[in-house]
Amino acid sequence: MTTAVPQAATTRRKTTERAKSQSKALVTKLTDAGEDALQRLAELPGGQRAFGAFNELRNRVDELSKKVRGIDELERRIKKLEKQVAELKPPRKATTRSTPKRPPTTPT
Secondary structure (H helix, E strand, O other), rough: OOOOHHHHHHHHHHHHHHHHHHHHHHHEEEEEEEEHHHHHHHHHHHHHHHHHHHHHHHHHHHHHHHHHHHHHHHHHHHHHOOOOHHHHHOOOOOOOOOOOOOOOOOOO
């Protein structure tokens, strides 16, 4: 006698394997289509120049993203320094304003 639990596990495993193989087939098809498209673009007049420009753009975007990541660190350092400066400053004394003194008036 077999129980239903092993059959369910076997069915689930087969379904998972089928889904993985279909996923691999889809990825393979997409990869092939992408490679074909890139090959056709390279064969077009000016295609090599376009690829060169795209690669240069990618490099510039990489450089900019590194710089932007560096800004976060700089902001943290600035906050830390501002806090240190605030601790070094002596507290301000509360000054009271006095009214300007008027010369005494003489009765006439």
